[in-house]
Amino acid sequence: MLSVDIAARLGDFELEARFDAPATGVTALFGRSGAGKTSLTNILAGLERPVRGRIALGDRVLFDAAKRVNVPPDKRQIGYIFQEGRLFPHKTVRANLTYGMGRLAVDKRAARFDQVVDLLGIAPLLERRPKTLSGGEKQRVAIGRALLSGPDLLLMDEPLTALDAARRAEILPYVEHLRDVERLPIIWVSHDVDEIIRLADHLVLIDRGRVTANGPLIEIINGPDFRTATGRREDGTVIETTVAAKDAANALTHLRFAGGELRVPGVNVTLGQRLRVHIMAKDVAIALDPPRGISVLNCLAGRVVGISDPDGANVDVEIDVGVRLRARITRYSARSLSLQEGLPVHALIKAMALDRTGRDMALSL
Amino acid sequence: MSDLLSPLEAEALILSLRVALWCVVISLPIGIGTAWLLARKRFPGHLLLSAVVYAPLVVPPVVVGYLLLVLLGRRGVVGAWLYEAFGITVVFTWQGAAIASAIMGFPLMVRAIRLSLDAVDRRLEDAARTLGAGRWRVWLSITLPLTAPGILAGAVLAFARSLGEFGATITFVSNIPGETRTLPLALYSVLQQPGGDAPAMRLAILSLLLAIVAIAASELLARRMRKQLGV
Numbered sequence: 001m002l003s004v005d006i007a008a009r010l011g012d013f014e015l016e017a018r019f020d021a022p023a024t025g026v027t028a029l030f031g032r033s034g035a036g037k038t039s040l041t042n043i044l045a046g047l048e049r050p051v052r053g054r055i056a057l058g059d060r061v062l063f064d065a066a067k068r069v070n071v072p073p074d075k076r077q078i079g080y081i082f083q084e085g086r087l088f089p090h091k092t093v094r095a096n097l098t099y100g101m102g103r104l105a106v107d108k109r110a111a112r113f114d115q116v117v118d119l120l121g122i123a124p125l126l127e128r129r130p131k132t133l134s135g136g137e138k139q140r141v142a143i144g145r146a147l148l149s150g151p152d153l154l155l156m157d158e159p160l161t162a163l164d165a166a167r168r169a170e171i172l173p174y175v176e177h178l179r180d181v182e183r184l185p186i187i188w189v190s191h192d193v194d195e196i197i198r199l200a201d202h203l204v205l206i207d208r209g210r211v212t213a214n215g216p217l218i219e220i221i222n223g224p225d226f227r228t229a230t231g232r233r234e235d236g237t238v239i240e241t242t243v244a245a246k247d248a249a250n251a252l253t254h255l256r257f258a259g260g261e262l263r264v265p266g267v268n269v270t271l272g273q274r275l276r277v278h279i280m281a282k283d284v285a286i287a288l289d290p291p292r293g294i295s296v297l298n299c300l301a302g303r304v305v306g307i308s309d310p311d312g313a314n315v316d317v318e319i320d321v322g323v324r325l326r327a328r329i330t331r332y333s334a335r336s337l338s339l340q341e342g343l344p345v346h347a348l349i350k351a352m353a354l355d356r357t358g359r360d361m362a363l364s365l
Numbered sequence: 366m367s368d369l370l371s372p373l374e375a376e377a378l379i380l381s382l383r384v385a386l387w388c389v390v391i392s393l394p395i396g397i398g399t400a401w402l403l404a405r406k407r408f409p410g411h412l413l414l415s416a417v418v419y420a421p422l423v424v425p426p427v428v429v430g431y432l433l434l435v436l437l438g439r440r441g442v443v444g445a446w447l448y449e450a451f452g453i454t455v456v457f458t459w460q461g462a463a464i465a466s467a468i469m470g471f472p473l474m475v476r477a478i479r480l481s482l483d484a485v486d487r488r489l490e491d492a493a494r495t496l497g498a499g500r501w502r503v504w505l506s507i508t509l510p511l512t513a514p515g516i517l518a519g520a521v522l523a524f525a526r527s528l529g530e531f532g533a534t535i536t537f538v539s540n541i542p543g544e545t546r547t548l549p550l551a552l553y554s555v556l557q558q559p560g561g562d563a564p565a566m567r568l569a570i571l572s573l574l575l576a577i578v579a580i581a582a583s584e585l586l587a588r589r590m591r592k593q594l595g596v
Contacts, residue, residue: 047491073494086492090510090594099506100496149496 002027002044002153002185006053006063010039015050019204019214021187023058026179028200028217029189031229036209037189041157044187045080046073057153077103079151083158085138087130093141094126100149116144120174136167143174147182154178157189168195175199193234197221197276205229222324235316236280237326243273252297252351259322263297264351281316284327285348288337297351300325304343307334319347370571371564376543377551378571380459384547385527387463389520392471396519399471400478419472421533426469430536433465437537461538462545466530470523477522481515482508514590521583525576548572 002021007014015036021027029037042048044055046062049070055063057078062071087096097117101109117123120140130138139159146154156175160168172195178184179199190196196203196217203220205213213225220226221238241255241262251266255275262277269275290299302321309315310331317327317339325347339345370378402408403415421429437444439454447453455461485508493503509516531549538545540554552568555561 042491045491045495047494072499073491074497074499076495077497078495080492080495082488082492084488086486086488088489088493088507099493099498103497145496 001058002187003054003056004040004044006043006050006055008039008043008048008050010048013039013209015039015043015209017206017211019211021185021204022202023185024183025201026175026186026188026199027202027204028196029187029204029206030191030196030226031206032191035206037191037206038157039209040206041080041155041187041189044153045078045155046071046076060152077150077152079146079149079154081139081142081146081154081156081159083161085130085135085142085162087133087138087141087145089130091130092126093122093128093130093133096130096141097122097126097145097148100145103150104148113148116147119177120144134167135163136170139163139167139171140174143171143178147178147184151184154184154186155189156186158191160190160192160195172198193230194278197238197278222326234280235282235326235328236278237324238276238278239323239325241275241277243269243271243275246271257323259300259302259325262349262351279325279349281326281328283349284319284325285350286317286319286327286329286333286337286339287346287348288343290346291348294348295350296348298349300347300349302345302347304339304341304345306341307339319345321347371567373542373551373564374568374571377546377548377568378575380543380545381528381547381575384459384462384466385524387460388467388470388527389524391463392467392474392523393516393520396471396474396523397478397516400475400482400519403475404479404482418475421469422472426530426532427536429468430465430533433461433468433533433537437461437464455538457538457541457545459538459544462530462534462547463527465533465537466527467523469530469533470526473522473526474519477519478512478515481512481518484515485511511594513594514587517583517587517590521579525579528572528575528579548575 001023004020005018007016009015013036017040029040031037039048043050050063050065052065053063054061054065061067061069062076063069088099091099097113101113104112117126120143122137122140122144125133125137125141130141133141142159160171163171175186176199179186188196188199200217203213203215203217204211205220205225207229212229213220213223218238218240227235239257241257243253244256244261245254246266247254252263253266253269255262255264255277264277285296290301300321302319302325304317305320305324306318307315308317313330313332314328315331315334317329317334319325319327327347399414399418403411403418434456435441437447438456439445439448444454444456455464489511490503490507493507498506529549530547531553534545534547535550535553540546540550546554548568548571552565552572555564555568
């Protein structure tokens with residue numbers, strides 16, 4: 001487990017952070033740009049120094065102001081993957097990869113090197129210079145380099161931000177491999193909602209240099225602090241589902257979740273696979289009676305459990321369908337349906353709204 | 366060579382090269398250290414240090430030569446001690462000429478190295494630290510190689526400056542044939558004699574050729590280096 005409780009002053013910027021991150025899985029550090037995510041990551045890596053507090057990774061104390069402990073970055077065994085890769089321009093890919101291998105046992109180096117090169121598919125790049133690599137290739141080499149330094153924890157500071165959508169899709173499976181197969185704890189810094197839904201299990205929200213929320217991803221991401229952090233456009237509900245059935249004839253997949261079943265257009269998944277689905281509030285409609293003769297595939301019975309104060313023409317309605325689902329409808333509709341707490345309703349989710357894989361849907365675990 | 370150059374010319378040429386080479390050898394480590402201090406460290410006296418380092422650029426060379434004489438002369442503050450303790454004196458020797466030109470070339474060298482140190486992406490050094498490299502390894506494996514073109518440029522500038530050094534040298538170590546009479550001093554000497562125009566022209570051409578060869582060689586080396594560095 002990583003436990004952090006620090007205060008730092010970096011120029012005019014003040015940072016105060018207190019959170020614990022689990023010893024396994026991906027912990028997302030989420031916040032707008034300028035919120036202090038990178039400063040915090042630099043502090044974890046030992047590149048910046050807090051004014052007070054304590055950082056411990058498992059039973060290793062990395063920083064303790066009271067006891068004057070400050071383990072230098074080269075002794076922390078924390079791998080750091082930067083947004084811009086930061087490959088050494090004067091070294092070949094091979095020399096970049098082996099740079100940090102000193103910490104591995106001598107007799108294990110060769111095998112580990114081959115394994116990592118193989119995993120990331122970078123064998124053809126080994127003799128090349130970083131300058132000649134594409135953005136995705138650079139990031140794969142950077143991941144390999146950090147991995148080969150034998151880290152106890154991996155920090156990934158928006159490693160996908162500089163990449164286009166195709167390159168992102170190229171990198172994500174490797175990160176999932178690190179999480180699931182290498183079982184490396186990862187701190188994933190991001191301001192991209194879909195990335196963290198896809199990857200993270202634990203979420204730390206930062207805003208203006210303060211940690212505003214910290215806990216299991218599903219809990220935090222469906223809570224009020226996350227909405228404050230993202231703004232209204234990204235509002236929605238993230239639910240965890242399992243692939244229950246595949247309807248090949250209609251190219252549909254049935255996803256089971258706490259509130260029943262969702263049908264989504266055929267996604268490339270396997271039975272039993274766990275999948276997180278991000279349902280945008282604006283894609284959920286409300287009906288008082290179960291509608292007939294309608295093209296919308298998903299109709300979930302539930303009960304209104306909350307109605308937000310109106311914001312312009314819209315209100316957000318929370319419906320308990322087994323999980324709490326958020327729907328954004330017009331104020332006018334809410335009034336004409338006489339919505340109030342406790343009222344039984346049906347939530348309608350158009351299957352096509354869930355179709356944009358990688359945008360509204362996250363494949364996970 | 367003896368067919369091409371007169372004994373006087375050969376002597377001056379070899380001496381010039383020797384002085385210039387030693388000037389670079391002694392000033393390079395100090396130059397790298399000073400550039401690093403100026404580029405990377407903030408300390409009281411930073412401004413004073415940079416003023417002292419860059420002073421030879423603007424102070425008349427004669428003044429530098431005179432100060433060296435005061436400092437390192439046999440009765441100078443440091444010179445007297447050197448002579449009594451070790452029997453060493455640098456006045457009127459080619460070693461003294463190397464010291465004089467090292468000081469004159471020092472600002473050029475430090476400036477070139479400092480600019481190139483400033484251009485090194487510090488974030489690469491941070492990345493190296495997170496990969497387990499200590500400060501020294503980062504310096505040797507990242508900072509120094511990436512600064513190499515600047516170090517080369519600085520060395521060449523100091524070398525070329527030394528070949529042309531006149532004022533500080535003649536003031537500090539005088540104009541002794543075979544000991545301190547480098548190319549510019551030899552040129553000056555022949556000009557003092559009647560009928561010295563032709564030998565002066567030959568010496569001038571020699572100096573010119575030397576400078577051109579040095580610059581061209583450094584340019585070729587720099588090109589190869591940049592390719593090596595992948596920048």
